[in-house]
Amino acid sequence: MLFAVALAACGAPSAPAINDPAEIIGQGLEATGDTTSFHLDLTVTGNLTIPDTGGTFDLEGTTASGDFDIANKLGHLTFEVPALFSLSGEVLQIGTDSYVKTSLTGDTYTKSTVSDTGEVPTDPDKALAGLQDFLDMEGVQTEKLDDVSCGDSTCYAVKLTIPSTLLSQASEVAGIDPSEMVGDALVLNMQFDRESLHLTQLSTDIDAGAAGTFGLLLTVSGYGEPVEVSPPPSDQVTEGSPALPF
Secondary structure (H helix, E strand, O other), rough: HHHHHHHHHHHOOOOOOOHHHHHHHHHHHHHOOOOOOOEEEEEEEEEEEEOOOOEEEEEOOEEEEEEEEOOOOEEEEEEEEOOOOOEEEEEEOOOOOEEEEEEOOOOOEEEEEOOHHOOOOOOHHHHHHHHHHHOOOOOOOOEEEEEEEEEEEEEEEEEEEHHHHHHHHHOOOOOOEEEEOOOOOOEEEEEEEEOOOOEEEEEEEEEEHHEEEEEEEEEOOOOOOOOOOOOHHHHEEEOOOOOOOO
């Protein structure tokens, strides 16, 4: 009896530990892709140099934050890029309707509508699937690091290394040479909640040589929480294609 009470007090037993880093990433991306809603925060640091002009931009303060409801096609994203004319803005997604407002385009939102909800950019599946495609490719390396504390939970920490030669094959159509941006390989440090396997953090540091150095930190939280997005007042909206200055 006392044993049963103790178990109840402790809650449900923990999920079995996963030791294979590739399995952690694979299951983690699958669990993340199956989510109904989430919150994300993105921070970019470093310096960007324009090859033709030699101008250098400090990326400090470049951020984005948003809430997304996949099932109901809702999204609310705010962003700041101080180095780009002190740019800031807001994007609202409600079904097939998009509303965009930036500090460079005034106080009104520009509204556009897509014909197919499949074109609405609130679903992370495509981005995550693209990352998962690399897991089974020859040359890709995965490494399990020590578990880390992540808020009130414990997270798996893994490192994913993708050779730039593989990235080159994936970007041939775009005519981009990833080695000029990431060197020999792109290294991603990822954290997944041990219980839910949801992605909680992704980070990378890139030395792009003459183009500068970059740091990217993405944190994801609020899985399954409700998201509310309302359209702006009609007198603050103009019809047209949203114009993002980048």
